[in-house]
Amino acid sequence: xxxxxxxxxxxxxxxxxxxxxxxxxxxxxxxxxxxxxxxxxxxxxxxxxxxxxxxxxxxxxxxxxxxxxxxxxxxxxxxxxxxxxxxxxxxxxxxxxxxxxxxxxxxxxxxxxxxxxxxxxxxxxxxxxxxxxxxxxxxxxxxxxxxxxxxxxxxxxxxxxxxxxxxxxxxxxxxxxxxxxxxxxxxxxxxxxxxxxxxxxxxxxxxxxxxxxxxxxxxxxxxxxxxxxxxxxxxxxxxxxxxxxxxxxxxxxxxxxxxxxxxxxxxxxxxxxxxxxxxxxxxxxxxxxxxxxxxxxxxxxxxxxxxxxxxxxxxxxxxx
Numbered sequence: 001x002x003x004x005x006x007x008x009x010x011x012x013x014x015x016x017x018x019x020x021x022x023x024x025x026x027x028x029x030x031x032x033x034x035x036x037x038x039x040x041x042x043x044x045x046x047x048x049x050x051x052x053x054x055x056x057x058x059x060x061x062x063x064x065x066x067x068x069x070x071x072x073x074x075x076x077x078x079x080x081x082x083x084x085x086x087x088x089x090x091x092x093x094x095x096x097x098x099x100x101x102x103x104x105x106x107x108x109x110x111x112x113x114x115x116x117x118x119x120x121x122x123x124x125x126x127x128x129x130x131x132x133x134x135x136x137x138x139x140x141x142x143x144x145x146x147x148x149x150x151x152x153x154x155x156x157x158x159x160x161x162x163x164x165x166x167x168x169x170x171x172x173x174x175x176x177x178x179x180x181x182x183x184x185x186x187x188x189x190x191x192x193x194x195x196x197x198x199x200x201x202x203x204x205x206x207x208x209x210x211x212x213x214x215x216x217x218x219x220x221x222x223x224x225x226x227x228x229x230x231x232x233x234x235x236x237x238x239x240x241x242x243x244x245x246x247x248x249x250x251x252x253x254x255x256x257x258x259x260x261x262x263x264x265x266x267x268x269x270x271x272x273x274x275x276x277x278x279x280x281x282x283x284x285x286x287x288x289x290x291x292x293x294x295x296x297x298x299x300x301x302x303x304x305x306x307x308x309x310x311x312x313x314x315x316x317x318x319x320x
Contacts, residue, residue: 001096004097004098005044005094006068006098007040007068008068008069008100009073011253012253013126014127014142014257015138015142015257015261015265016066016125018265019266019268021057021265022268024057026270035092040068042073042075044088045073045088064254064257095276096121097119098123100122103131110297110300120282124137125265134284138257138261141264144181146251147185151181151185154167155185155186162216164218167248168228168246171223171224172193175192183314187218188206189205189206190316192307197225199227199231203239210241229245232244268286283296
């Protein structure tokens with residue numbers, strides 16, 4: 001193992017820089033040269049990279065985003081794009097490639113692995129926490145805490161004005177973020193893509209809460225549910241309370257990573273470098289029941305991580 005590359009791909013997540021830093025310094029410890037591809041898979045396709053060493057990653061541990069930058073690369077989804085990326089890895093004489101990103105990045109890594117002898121290891125980094133094979137992804141804890149901080153402030157206004165607030169968090173297809181944020185924020189209602197939307201049930205819950213003397217409510221909804229505005233209108237029309245909508249948006253992706261996100265970035269990088277030194281590739285590292293482990297890229301892509309619906313039921317019980 002003489003030379004490896006690093007790429008950060010897809011949506012950014014707090015802790016990506018911590019993972020880059022850890023990977024580069026662990027590689028340096030084993031006398032492995034490192035290059036970092038710029039702007040995600042686009043950089044791999046165009047072979048646009050820069051050399052990385054221990055000093056070049058100084059002072060980035062606490063920074064959100066990614067110093068290598070990232071992008072959505074449609075070309076990489078084509079056969080031609082994959083072949084160009086594979087040629088770049090060969091031209092650079094890379095023994096290994098670390099891919100830091102979410103579910104889409106890991107699927108791309110799996111397709112690329114079929115066309116190259118370069119050993120590929122993926123480090124799951126995503127605020128959606130939707131990567132199969134790991135209980136938690138780099139950046140998820142930070143996104144939860146960012147959203148929680150905002151909802152705590154919104155709760156103050158909700159109580160003061162006796163209003164219902166609908167807070168939309170990220171999650172186009174999965175509701176991991178909404179569930180954890182909703183539970184820890186004490187939301188009265190949590191809506192996720194995995195559970196069929198039932199407007200009548202939401203309205204009944206709000207009416208029942210009003211009958212119990214509740215004068216304010218927080219509803220946390222994942223963006224993928226797609227009913228944020230229409231639900232607000234229905235509540236005002238049928239329940240007769242003031243409703244305000246707050247869409248948290250991209251604020252959830254940024255900010256300094258929490259200790260938890262930095263910790264996962266470091267131990268994932270350690271596992272990834274260890275696998276490469278053992279001559280292994282085609283893997284996704286992760287944490288399972290408190291232990292750092294790995295599964296194959298194919299297994300990660302073939303399976304879907306399941307949302308724990310018991311947490312939703314717990315949140316419902318706690319919201320009485």
